[in-house]
Amino acid sequence: EAQVTQNPRYLITVTGKKLTVTCSQNMNHEYMSWYRQDPGLGLRQIYYSMNVEVTDKGDVPEGYKVSRKEKRNFPLILESPSPNQTSLYFCASSASRGLDTQYFGPGTRLTVL
Amino acid sequence: QKEVEQDPGPLSVPEGAIVSLNCTYSNSAFQYFMWYRQYSRKGPELLMYTYSSGNKEDGRFTAQVDKSSKYISLFIRDSQPSDSATYLCAMRANSGGYQKVTFGTGTKLQVIP
Numbered sequence: 001e002a003q004v005t006q007n008p009r010y011l012i013t014v015t016g017k018k019l020t021v022t023c024s025q026n027m028n029h030e031y032m033s034w035y036r037q038d039p040g041l042g043l044r045q046i047y048y049s050m051n052v053e054v055t056d057k058g059d060v061p062e063g064y065k066v067s068r069k070e071k072r073n074f075p076l077i078l079e080s081p082s083p084n085q086t087s088l089y090f091c092a093s094s095a096s097r098g099l100d101t102q103y104f105g106p107g108t109r110l111t112v113l
Numbered sequence: 114q115k116e117v118e119q120d121p122g123p124l125s126v127p128e129g130a131i132v133s134l135n136c137t138y139s140n141s142a143f144q145y146f147m148w149y150r151q152y153s154r155k156g157p158e159l160l161m162y163t164y165s166s167g168n169k170e171d172g173r174f175t176a177q178v179d180k181s182s183k184y185i186s187l188f189i190r191d192s193q194p195s196d197s198a199t200y201l202c203a204m205r206a207n208s209g210g211y212q213k214v215t216f217g218t219g220t221k222l223q224v225i226p
Contacts, residue, residue, distance in 0.1 A: 042218035104156030
């Protein structure tokens with residue numbers, strides 16, 4: 001089954017404790033993105049990747065890091081989480097540069113205390 | 114002012130009603146328009162995709178684009194309780210290189226049996 005998986009699905013952590021949210025896709029897609037979804041603000045792109053070792057900032061990259069060492073994996077790293085990073089996070093992948101058909105993961109709900 | 118505006122709802126309708134969901138946008142460069150459906154505790158999934166102006170129909174769903182008014186709509190005929198979800202509009206320009214997608218904030222729809 002074609003899918004994007006994320007782990008963990010739920011995470012409660014404390015300010016400053018480094019964490020990683022994993023994302024993996026089994027569709028051999030070149031394009032992958034991370035979004036955060038907040039009430040009233042919608043989906044905002046954090047980082048995207050066009051291929052292995054090629055990543056770039058989206059609209060809200062501050063406080064986040066990513067890496068793309070393998071085509072299928074695109075982890076999101078929060079080196080020093082803060083409460084304003086409490087949000088619902090989605091990983092997405094796409095075969096096309098236009099990102100018209102993005103496949104989203106199930107989401108990771110992160111709470112930073 | 115946001116590039117894409119979408120009424121957050123919630124919108125409650127009886128089963129069988131015709132539903133109209135709308136987005137307005139300010140960027141005249143947008144040419145590709147998408148509607149995503151997001152069920153509670155799930156990631157968004159692509160529902161409809163249209164290019165430029167006009168209508169596109171898929172079963173009970175019709176996507177309409179009016180570029181002169183910078184207005185897009187999604188119509189749902191014979192609405193069902195299973196249509197209860199949040200509907201996100203999304204759009205992008207047709208510039209060269211990487212194609213960023215801008216999302217609306219979503220409209221929550223509830224179809225009452």
